[in-house]
Amino acid sequence: MPKAELPLNELERLAVLRECGVLDTAPEQGFDDLTELASELCGTRIALVSLIDEQRQWFKSTVGLGVKQTGRESAFCAHAILTNAPLIIRDATQDPRTFDNPLVTGEPFIRFYAGVPLHSSEGLVLGTLCVIDTDVRDISPEQLTALQRLARQAETQLEMRRAHRQLSDKIIELRRQENLFETIFEESDNVMFMKDVAGRYRLFNPAFLRMVGKSRSDILNHDDTAIFDPEVVPAIRAVDLRVMQSGLPVTEEESLICDGVRRTFLTTKSIYHDGDQKVAGVIGIVRDITERKRAEAVLTESSRKSEAANRAKSEFLANMSHEIRTPLTAILGNAELLADDEATVVQSDSRRSMFATIKSAGEHLLEVVNDILDLSQIEAGQMRLERIETSLQELVTGVVALLRPRAVAKGLTLDLKLDSPIPVRVLTDPTRLRQILMNLAGNAIKFTQSGGVTLRMSAHGQGAETILSAVVEDTGIGMNSDQTQRLFAAFSQADATVTRNYGGSGLGLVICQRLARLMGGNVELTRTAPGQGSVFTATLQATPIASAGTTSAFEPQAAAVLLTATHSAPRLQGRILLAEDSLDNQLLISTLLRNAGADVSVAAHGGIAIEMREQANAEGRPYNLLLTDMQMPVMDGYTLTRSLRHSGCDLPIVAITANAMTEDRQACLDAGCNDFLSKPIDKQSLLKTCETWLKRLPG
Numbered sequence: 001m002p003k004a005e006l007p008l009n010e011l012e013r014l015a016v017l018r019e020c021g022v023l024d025t026a027p028e029q030g031f032d033d034l035t036e037l038a039s040e041l042c043g044t045r046i047a048l049v050s051l052i053d054e055q056r057q058w059f060k061s062t063v064g065l066g067v068k069q070t071g072r073e074s075a076f077c078a079h080a081i082l083t084n085a086p087l088i089i090r091d092a093t094q095d096p097r098t099f100d101n102p103l104v105t106g107e108p109f110i111r112f113y114a115g116v117p118l119h120s121s122e123g124l125v126l127g128t129l130c131v132i133d134t135d136v137r138d139i140s141p142e143q144l145t146a147l148q149r150l151a152r153q154a155e156t157q158l159e160m161r162r163a164h165r166q167l168s169d170k171i172i173e174l175r176r177q178e179n180l181f182e183t184i185f186e187e188s189d190n191v192m193f194m195k196d197v198a199g200r201y202r203l204f205n206p207a208f209l210r211m212v213g214k215s216r217s218d219i220l221n222h223d224d225t226a227i228f229d230p231e232v233v234p235a236i237r238a239v240d241l242r243v244m245q246s247g248l249p250v251t252e253e254e255s256l257i258c259d260g261v262r263r264t265f266l267t268t269k270s271i272y273h274d275g276d277q278k279v280a281g282v283i284g285i286v287r288d289i290t291e292r293k294r295a296e297a298v299l300t301e302s303s304r305k306s307e308a309a310n311r312a313k314s315e316f317l318a319n320m321s322h323e324i325r326t327p328l329t330a331i332l333g334n335a336e337l338l339a340d341d342e343a344t345v346v347q348s349d350s351r352r353s354m355f356a357t358i359k360s361a362g363e364h365l366l367e368v369v370n371d372i373l374d375l376s377q378i379e380a381g382q383m384r385l386e387r388i389e390t391s392l393q394e395l396v397t398g399v400v401a402l403l404r405p406r407a408v409a410k411g412l413t414l415d416l417k418l419d420s421p422i423p424v425r426v427l428t429d430p431t432r433l434r435q436i437l438m439n440l441a442g443n444a445i446k447f448t449q450s451g452g453v454t455l456r457m458s459a460h461g462q463g464a465e466t467i468l469s470a471v472v473e474d475t476g477i478g479m480n481s482d483q484t485q486r487l488f489a490a491f492s493q494a495d496a497t498v499t500r501n502y503g504g505s506g507l508g509l510v511i512c513q514r515l516a517r518l519m520g521g522n523v524e525l526t527r528t529a530p531g532q533g534s535v536f537t538a539t540l541q542a543t544p545i546a547s548a549g550t551t552s553a554f555e556p557q558a559a560a561v562l563l564t565a566t567h568s569a570p571r572l573q574g575r576i577l578l579a580e581d582s583l584d585n586q587l588l589i590s591t592l593l594r595n596a597g598a599d600v601s602v603a604a605h606g607g608i609a610i611e612m613r614e615q616a617n618a619e620g621r622p623y624n625l626l627l628t629d630m631q632m633p634v635m636d637g638y639t640l641t642r643s644l645r646h647s648g649c650d651l652p653i654v655a656i657t658a659n660a661m662t663e664d665r666q667a668c669l670d671a672g673c674n675d676f677l678s679k680p681i682d683k684q685s686l687l688k689t690c691e692t693w694l695k696r697l698p699g
Helices: 010-020 029-042 076-080 141-174 178-187 206-212 233-246 290-339 348-379 392-409 430-446 496-502 508-518 557-566 583-595 606-618 637-646 662-671 683-694
Strands: 046-052 056-063 069-071 087-089 112-119 125-133 191-196 201-204 250-258 261-273 279-288 388-391 413-418 425-428 452-460 467-474 522-528 534-541 575-579 599-603 625-629 653-657 675-678
Touching: 010 125, 010 141, 029 046, 029 056, 029 125, 029 141, 029 290, 046 076, 046 112, 076 087, 076 112, 076 125, 112 141, 125 141, 141 261, 141 279, 141 290, 191 206, 206 279, 233 250, 233 261, 233 279, 261 290, 290 348, 348 508, 388 392, 388 430, 392 413, 392 430, 392 452, 430 452, 430 467, 430 508, 430 534, 508 522, 508 534, 575 583, 575 606, 583 599, 583 683, 599 606, 606 625, 606 637, 625 637, 625 683, 637 653, 637 662, 653 662, 653 683, 662 675, 675 683
Parallel strands: 413 452, 575 599, 575 625, 625 653, 653 675
Antiparallel strands: 046 056, 046 125, 056 069, 087 112, 112 125, 191 201, 191 279, 250 261, 261 279, 388 425, 452 467, 467 534, 522 534
16 A cells, blocks of 8 residues: 655644644534535535644544544545645545555445645645545535535634634733734734623724724723624623633634624634633634625525426426326337237227227327427527417317317317407417417316316407407316415326326426416416316417407307318329338328329438439429428438529428427428428328429429
8 A cells, every 4th residue: 555655844734733733622513514514515424624643644523434533554635635636536446545545445445535635824734624435436516616615614713723722822921921912912814802701891803893893992891782782692691601611612603793784703712811820701713704604505505406406307207207108008009909910800999999099199199299399498498489460260269169079078068258359360479379278278178077168368458568368267176275386387287186087297287378478478377166167367468450450259150160171181183202211101101192192202311312303304204292301311301402492493392300399490491491391290281281282383
């Protein structure tokens, strides 16, 4: 085992260490607090204030170690005092200085060590504040910073002990050299004072006057009532009496109002004697530690927030796992049953039920993914809202038309009412407004077993300050006060029973509320009670199109037209080139298009697509439409589109991508695409988009 070298200033260092008067003294709370805090913040089993003398390392304070000293030859700290920087040993078994150290190969089997040197005011290293563990580990930058801060407090404690001892020596010397004592006392930066046995201030230095913001005449021969608030004086006096009765020094923190400002001080008090060696009073040395305490509070709060963030992350991942694995179980399980050749022949009704389950689970999974993407965009401040001229009648009646089959299936009514005239057309984000109404009304239907749901619309204000209001009332299960506290938290529902009975990720309401706030409004729970239903109110700003006027009633046929249009399946005529690298997606998309009547060719990447288009043009059988995935090997969809546009090709190009953010759509359009479809592919959207562009002339 290599022995640590002696510091070049070893003799001077040992002399200063002895001046501190701390070796072989009893434990002190001030040092114990530091080691306990170091162990807690760094998460280690052992923390020490270690001082190195000629033959040993002696521990002024220990946490997790049952001995008071060890030999210097086996001391990690003997290496640490050779430098002014922290010594970090991640794995002592791998460090050439410590791999065969008896404290590593035997009890306590040290593996990790982090020691911060403790300096005297002259810069001499007296020892370390160190943390030790029996596991191989690292120390984070935040933990190292905290350890260094605590080390500075240990240095302060040592300096205070040293100053206290020096002061005691100087008081003795004062009997012989009073003038010398006065010089030291008056010019010291440390706050110092002397009280008599009655608690009256007999001597104090200028630093004390600066601390309390008083004049000398205000304090001399007066007790603490002349300086501090009356309610703290008894506690100060009690400490003075304890010191004088025990004869032992006491170091305590005090929170006092000085010069109109509350500050925290670390005060060390000890007795002094008169010429007859009788206790004459108390000497005090005070250090303002207000800033240190604030820093500790910030560190504690930071640690609390970090723990809360970790808990939130774990809860989020747990809910994510549940919401993704549940529909995947249904999809994979039913797919396996349908593919099992050895199983009993599945009846057609059962097959339809299994296919319906797979489709429903897939839609739920897509809803969860979309909700997570929405929430992440909102929290990252990247949610971009549109302002598009929108027909409120078409939008609101469309929502009711889509949700009415759910209500009818449960035997519920779904009514739409206008409580005031509303603008016929407004500037707003129709996608987000529809999302808010669908969620609120959909939830109302989900949590209502009998009765019905009513959507009430109204508008207030004028011009750009117009506020649209949507009130959703239901006769459902309602909530108690405890359940309402969790309503607008991500992945939270009223309680576990709600999740079991009704399902859902718990993201919908929080997304709606944040969307509404981005749109200048809010989503709030207006009224609820167990068994008496709930009322939610959504508000948002929307600018009316003045020329369109207002309406006091919606035309009921609008909903029927919308619902009928939703189920129309277009027939396709024309040649379509599909660029897609995934074999599964090639099969799915080409089958959907061919079943609708299209002539479809498939290319595995953009380079092949260019060759196939050129060959088709040469044969006089040009393609009428190009569908391209945007992320493919060899040549992706962006490069393919730019190449075609650069060559002068005006063939309609529709992007197909799993990236569904607004900025992803814009990137496709910027590359030269005419339209955009997001994965997973919706049959109706795919066919309708293709029908639109196939009506155009071939490129």
